[in-house]
Amino acid sequence: MFKINSLLTAVTLACSVSAVNAWDALPREAPAPADNPTTPEKVALGKMLYHDPRLSSTGTVSCSSCHNTMLGGEDNRPNSMGVNGQTGGRSAPTVWNAAFNAVQFWDGRAESLEAQAAGPVTNPIEMGMKSWDDVVARLNTIEGYKKAFADAFGGNAISKDTATKAIAAYERTLITPNSPYDKFVSGEKSALTEQEVRGMNKVAELGCTGCHSGPAFNGPGMFQKFPMHSNGMYQAKYHFNKDLGLAEVTKKSEDEHKFKVPTLRNIALTAPYFHNGAVKTLDEAVKVMAKLQLDKELSTEELSDIVAFLNALTGEFPEQKMPVLPPTPGTTFN
Amino acid sequence: MFKINSLLTAVTLACSVSAVNAWDALPREAPAPADNPTTPEKVALGKMLYHDPRLSSTGTVSCSSCHNTMLGGEDNRPNSMGVNGQTGGRSAPTVWNAAFNAVQFWDGRAESLEAQAAGPVTNPIEMGMKSWDDVVARLNTIEGYKKAFADAFGGNAISKDTATKAIAAYERTLITPNSPYDKFVSGEKSALTEQEVRGMNKVAELGCTGCHSGPAFNGPGMFQKFPMHSNGMYQAKYHFNKDLGLAEVTKKSEDEHKFKVPTLRNIALTAPYFHNGAVKTLDEAVKVMAKLQLDKELSTEELSDIVAFLNALTGEFPEQKMPVLPPTPGTTFN
The missing domain is CATH 1.10.760.10 (Cytochrome c-like domain)
Known part of the structure; x- marks a missing residue:
């Protein structure tokens, strides 16, 4: 059309x-890089990861906390608030249609959505995880994620690479026509x-x-x-x-x-x-x-x-189902 | 059945x-009090309010931040984290099936979901709003809420009473059979x-x-x-x-x-x-x-x-659509 x-x-x-x-x-569709074609399984996994506060050290901040998919793709704040109430110096850009940006972050330091997704998780004032190894270790304790990663990428697939690919694949669906x-x-x-x-x-x-x-x-x-x-x-x-x-x-x-x-x-x-x-x-x-x-x-x-x-540049927001995040029955990280 | x-x-x-x-x-259904029968309009409004971080002073904490509808209805933390990274002394109870509690809060100080919903919004370490008057004033600047409250309650309806009724009506749908x-x-x-x-x-x-x-x-x-x-x-x-x-x-x-x-x-x-x-x-x-x-x-x-x-008491979580929160075009509280 x-x-x-x-x-x-x-x-x-x-x-x-x-x-x-x-x-x-x-x-209506965003182009995907050759090494990360968009699939429904990746999008489903990426949607879960994007909304999961357990990707932050405190378990309180998800990607969506600052790039809110229920609002205009950000938080309407001058600077976002990361773990433990910390704030930085820049305003969160919207995630809606971010797939059409040639570069990501205000300073353009990431060349792809995949590269961008890796950043905030281990930024000490944003999501505060010590390392991606810690993120992967945590995700590996959540049975539902093991399955979702295997569905999306095959095999024993939880890694920084696959997690950021899944998040990017989901973000490529966040288009407001x-x-x-x-x-x-x-x-x-x-x-x-x-x-x-x-x-x-x-x-x-x-x-x-x-x-x-x-x-x-x-x-x-x-x-x-x-x-x-x-x-x-x-x-x-x-x-x-x-x-x-x-x-x-x-x-x-x-x-x-x-x-x-x-x-x-x-x-x-x-x-x-x-x-x-x-x-x-x-x-x-x-x-x-x-x-x-x-x-x-x-x-x-x-x-x-x-x-x-x-x-008049405000688009239509696609209907989205809330993800049901996979649990860790009987225990918690926090 | x-x-x-x-x-x-x-x-x-x-x-x-x-x-x-x-x-x-x-x-499959929770009983509603005589003065707050559950209607689709109230549930739709309550779902928006429940997920709206603009009900907190910083614009970062919604009801769902601590009572997460994508997880087990809480945050898997010993104590929740409210505005500016503050924590209290109690653990967030689950919102799932809270409609079947005779009283709310750990100390049971609220006799209804409606009374409970009023509390955290103005608690200084939870959502930190100074008063419900401030909440109502803020909601009144959001055109989409004016309409949603009118649809749910008729007339010029934004008040502490109607806001908490709508949130309670939504919570009565959070049942895991x-x-x-x-x-x-x-x-x-x-x-x-x-x-x-x-x-x-x-x-x-x-x-x-x-x-x-x-x-x-x-x-x-x-x-x-x-x-x-x-x-x-x-x-x-x-x-x-x-x-x-x-x-x-x-x-x-x-x-x-x-x-x-x-x-x-x-x-x-x-x-x-x-x-x-x-x-x-x-x-x-x-x-x-x-x-x-x-x-x-x-x-x-x-x-x-x-x-x-x-x-074996873990139930099925109903499929939910993400609410699209009404905007304040061209401006912000924060």
Whole structure:
């Protein structure tokens, strides 16, 4: 069905939207890497692991604690709260449509969902496990996991590699299609209001789509410097510059303040905003972005048109069954 | 179907189990109070509230964080971890089949699920909200909740009263029927092994069912003194006496160390054990109970028979859809 979107999109654009760039609907399926094809067994296992707080040292924090699959894929907090009430310096990115990110984490240090999934589990302020060996040892005491891993990967399969593959396979199913925007670019012209269409045009005209383009509004480049333009007031208020971004990983001066371009999908659901969660509302975030990245002051009307359009990027959340997590009858780790 | 259980049970017992007391299967439905009849709209709303971390001050702790509906209805920790990593002195009781408890909390201070639901939300070390007025104010900023409360209760309905009623209505659906025990007492004699039947007889013979009887193995009395018999070794090891139980509420000396009789349903899934979560395994918990309540030492065989029977009280968990929590587009509390 979505194979014909480009054509429909082109037709639609000719009528109502300035064709600065292609407007793509969100694919219904995410591509999987060659060494981790998506299977129902992996997805079922990954869903259990993703929601299992026993992957944390205290048994209180699961992936879903900070990347909440019942909300907008994160926790609506400036910084997430890991084990023992600890907080870090960055805001949790949404897991919804993360499968369409070219790189993961704010600093892009993971090249795949698989690599990303390995990180928080052993981060001392996130899930706090001492090592993946400890995680594997713990999972090996849960009979139901032994079976689920064998079903998904065959044999005696519990390892860091298979656990992160299963989590990534599940995350590839977390896609939110059918936003008003998607319907619009698929030919349903009444799906967007006039104001939302104005916002869509404005986003292209101003140049937001220079970085936020493609079906997930997070490409084509992987990284972008932020802020591009210095601004004393915003710096004093939001302290964006404290975080060096990619340079925290590469230690290269040319990578300072480079961040992964985040998706705009469901952006209305993921306040507060920016890598440090310093900006509480979407209105303010758009204003700040226009100033710091494009050196532009938005009029009140432009701002409300753009925010209206961004709200139209909220998709439909797939119905999910709650996993029943396999027990350790008669005993506990904790 | 379950209306004929008593008859079937009586027949079964005559064959294989000493008829010290009636053996009842778990009802499929929990009775609701006259002022809170269960409706699908209340259950849907209650399910959202139950899983919503925004009912806590930090936005990180939902009812399900400690009473996990994906696990055995609690968190498998000695003491739960509330907001900002705080812990209290008691172990979270399971929410599964809590609808069949005559009273709630370990000290029985709540007479209904509705009254119980009001407590943790404003407990400073659990969910940490300053007041229910604050909770109601927060819920009122979430459009989706306004609608869901109106659907469930009509009109401008968000209040402590309606929120706790909805949560209780949802909890009344959290029933785990069809354990091997239930099948056995409903006539399916092959549902229990010989060892499990021996354990069932032993539980009656020893007198465990003096307190743990009825379909949820938590009646007929509401409270029981624990420990009944003093034991220096266990006291030194597990510190059971530190908690005064009911007397913490009533301040009466005759209520000291009285606790709600907990259900034995799914007991294999709710380690660690006792009000303070001090005992890590079910084997040890049974041994301790026999000694402290009945002044009996169990043989190795008796112990393993009883534990086998208790494992046969693990029921079937109903399939649940994950709630999609209503958003606050473009903003956040946190």
